[in-house]
Amino acid sequence: MSSVSLFNVTKAFGEANIIKGVDLKVEDGELVVFVGPSGCGKSTLLRMISGLEEITAGEIHLGDKRVDPLPASDRDIAMVFQSYALYPHMTVAENIGFPLKMAGWSKADIATKIREIGEVLQLLPLFDRTPKQLSGGQRQRVAIGRALARDPKIILLDEPLSNLDAALRVDMRMELARLHRQLSATMIYVTHDQVEAMTMADRIVVLRDGIVEQVGSPLDLYLAPVNQFVAGFIGSPKMNFWPAQTDDAGRVIMPTGQAVLIDDGCAPNQSVTVGARPEHLVLCDSAADAALTGTVLSVEHLGSDTFVQLHCGIGAPDQIDINVRLAGIVRVSIGDQLSLTNADANAWHLFGQDGKRMNKIAI
Amino acid sequence: MQPSLTKKIFIYVGAALLALVIAVPVLWLFIMSISSSTHLTTLPLQWWPDAPTLENYKSLLVYAENSPSASFLYGIRNSIIIAFAATAVSIAAAIPGAYSFSRLPGPRRKNLLFAVIAIFMLPPVAIVLPLYTVMSALGLLNTHFALIIVYCSILLPFTTWLLKSNFDTIPGDLDEAPIIDGANRLQAIWYVILPIARPALGAAIMMAVLLAWDEFFYGLLFTNDIRAKTITVAIADLAAGRVADYGLISAAGILAAVPPVVLAFFMQKTLVSGLASGSVKG
Numbered sequence: 001m002s003s004v005s006l007f008n009v010t011k012a013f014g015e016a017n018i019i020k021g022v023d024l025k026v027e028d029g030e031l032v033v034f035v036g037p038s039g040c041g042k043s044t045l046l047r048m049i050s051g052l053e054e055i056t057a058g059e060i061h062l063g064d065k066r067v068d069p070l071p072a073s074d075r076d077i078a079m080v081f082q083s084y085a086l087y088p089h090m091t092v093a094e095n096i097g098f099p100l101k102m103a104g105w106s107k108a109d110i111a112t113k114i115r116e117i118g119e120v121l122q123l124l125p126l127f128d129r130t131p132k133q134l135s136g137g138q139r140q141r142v143a144i145g146r147a148l149a150r151d152p153k154i155i156l157l158d159e160p161l162s163n164l165d166a167a168l169r170v171d172m173r174m175e176l177a178r179l180h181r182q183l184s185a186t187m188i189y190v191t192h193d194q195v196e197a198m199t200m201a202d203r204i205v206v207l208r209d210g211i212v213e214q215v216g217s218p219l220d221l222y223l224a225p226v227n228q229f230v231a232g233f234i235g236s237p238k239m240n241f242w243p244a245q246t247d248d249a250g251r252v253i254m255p256t257g258q259a260v261l262i263d264d265g266c267a268p269n270q271s272v273t274v275g276a277r278p279e280h281l282v283l284c285d286s287a288a289d290a291a292l293t294g295t296v297l298s299v300e301h302l303g304s305d306t307f308v309q310l311h312c313g314i315g316a317p318d319q320i321d322i323n324v325r326l327a328g329i330v331r332v333s334i335g336d337q338l339s340l341t342n343a344d345a346n347a348w349h350l351f352g353q354d355g356k357r358m359n360k361i362a363i
Numbered sequence: 364m365q366p367s368l369t370k371k372i373f374i375y376v377g378a379a380l381l382a383l384v385i386a387v388p389v390l391w392l393f394i395m396s397i398s399s400s401t402h403l404t405t406l407p408l409q410w411w412p413d414a415p416t417l418e419n420y421k422s423l424l425v426y427a428e429n430s431p432s433a434s435f436l437y438g439i440r441n442s443i444i445i446a447f448a449a450t451a452v453s454i455a456a457a458i459p460g461a462y463s464f465s466r467l468p469g470p471r472r473k474n475l476l477f478a479v480i481a482i483f484m485l486p487p488v489a490i491v492l493p494l495y496t497v498m499s500a501l502g503l504l505n506t507h508f509a510l511i512i513v514y515c516s517i518l519l520p521f522t523t524w525l526l527k528s529n530f531d532t533i534p535g536d537l538d539e540a541p542i543i544d545g546a547n548r549l550q551a552i553w554y555v556i557l558p559i560a561r562p563a564l565g566a567a568i569m570m571a572v573l574l575a576w577d578e579f580f581y582g583l584l585f586t587n588d589i590r591a592k593t594i595t596v597a598i599a600d601l602a603a604g605r606v607a608d609y610g611l612i613s614a615a616g617i618l619a620a621v622p623p624v625v626l627a628f629f630m631q632k633t634l635v636s637g638l639a640s641g642s643v644k645g
């Protein structure tokens with residue numbers, strides 16, 4: 001009923017194609033996160049679903065009803081703006097009740113409903129204040145309260161947490177996740193922060209330059225990114241990449257000269273890009289087993305982890321430094337020589353010249 | 364930082380001078396209005412009349428046919444009707460106009476705005492002849508309606524411009540949020556944009572009323588008796604007789620200032636700005 005389907009949706013502002021043909025289905029009750037670098041068209045796509053932006057071509061369906069010709073006010077979609085967009089001249093109670101007033105509810109019904117929402121979001125003590133008298137986190141909750149007023153089946157959120165400080169952001173993230181479970185509404189959530197995406201999403205949609213690069217669960221994206229862009233975008237710290245060659249037998253020649261067979265081998269004698277996540281690299285005892293060796297450039301001890309930056313002399317002329325995340329406390333210091341390999345052959349990622357993933361997806 | 368003493372002195376002297384420049388003519392007008400005509404013409408001139416009198420006010424406010432009071436009282440009535448009607452019509456048209464200029468896209472819209480401002484800049488004397496011919500052909504000379512229409516042409520560009528610049532400062536999210544909340548455009552303007560723009564709206568109304576109230580040129584040309592003559596024209600008539608009674612003219616001047624001052628007094632609260640803060644960001 002409240003699924004959202006996009007069929008080859010495009011958007012052009014004048015000459016500039018911003019959204020270049022998006023096909024997507026968001027299932028009923030799902031929390032889908034649009035993630036991508038700033039300017040890739042996340043907000044535009046969200047606004048097209050809401051009806052605030054007209055679409056240039058394609059179709060948008062809510063449930064089995066086509067809605068792209070309908071104005072925003074007839075789509076029955078709620079939206080939380082990045083700026084919150086609270087009405088400055090209204091109290092918190094009036095802000096939350098505004099959508100109900102527009103829907104023609106009676107005063108008494110509005111009062112009951114906003115009280116209910118106020119309880120869920122712990123806003124009751126603030127009901128008589130104006131937005132000016134609220135903190136950032138409180139404003140955020142009021143904006144969410146207003147979006148919940150009409151019991152929407154679909155809620156859109158455009159970077160709702162980006163104006164909050166880090167601690168509050170974590171709290172609100174959990175609160176939003178809780179609300180999503182409680183309301184069983186379909187939510188589409190836009191963020192440029194991949195951590196937010198990974199922690200909240202049922203499924204993530206990675207966008208770049210108006211194109212969907214990959215759709216999948218957080219772990220799908222983490223374990224089997226379809227291309228180098230997604231591989232680099234998802235995960236923190238970022239995946240390490242370096243250029244390599246395959247030998248006659250289709251094995252990948254690592255910087256140390258070691259030949260590694262990934263999957264059942266890939267096409268012989270061609271250039272590839274190797275990817276390794278910092279947390280998958282481990283120290284190896286003998287230099288003979290190492291895929292990478294290098295000199296320590298910097299060490300950060302966090303107690304739970306040790307972050308090491310390694311100079312390996314690969315990828316000349318502009319040499320690539322490798323980031324490693326070692327579990328627990330590892331006593332290394334700057335200038336030490338380290339030998340590294342990947343714990344599991346499945347954890348190597350291989351990308352072709354076109355940036356597309358080459359090795360088989362192993363989930 | 365504490366301003367230095369010299370700086371303070373300069374500021375206070377400056378303020379006092381400004382107050383003097385504004386207040387002295389009004390005070391002078393008031394003194395003249397409570398003086399008898401003999402007193403005003405005796406030499407040497409005195410600062411304060413020996414026998415202050417309200418005679419001038421009485422002869423303006425107590426109605427008698429074919430007297431100064433008739434043209435004065437009718438002038439006030441005509442001015443109130445014309446100024447308020449012209450303001451109401453202009454504001455009613457300026458709100459959607461300004462919203463459209465501020466919010467809706469399109470280069471032609473921008474050009475139209477400049478055309479409107481260009482017309483506003485035209486001196487009245489440039490268009491008064493064709494206007495007169497049109498009004499005369501339509502039989503509208505010496506009616507309230509003619510002046511209301513003409514004044515709207517003055518007030519509308521000005522109020523539109525003023526409201527447009529204010530609407531420009533209201534974040535765009537604030538007219539998209541009500542649309543998402545189920546309002547249509549007009550409801551978004553009525554429930555959200557206008558309340559936020561209230562100080563500007565108040566200023567626009569006040570300036571419009573004042574502009575219309577003070578207008579003289581069109582009022583003089585398009586009216587010819589008490590049925591439509593505005594207060595500015597009526598006061599000028601008082602001065603046009605063979606002997607100008609300066610006491611009477613001064614009293615009329617003081618009284619003519621009362622309606623705008625009363626309006627300003629009641630609009631004061633609306634003009635307090637700063638309503639828009641706190642709507643967006645953290």
Ligand SMILES: Nc1ncnc2c1ncn2[C@@H]1O[C@H](COP(=O)(O)OP(=O)(O)O)[C@@H](O)[C@H]1O
Nearest residue numbers: 013016018036037038039040041042043044045
């Ligand atoms: N109204 C508009 N007119 C022209 N270009 C726009 C408009 N809105 C957005 N864009 C462009 O579309 C691109 C995507 O914008 P946006 O969707 O806001 O990105 P994101 O939310 O992913 O950061 C940007 O390059 C932006 O300049």
Ligand SMILES: [Mg+2]
Nearest residue numbers: 042043044159
């Ligand atoms: Mg955005």
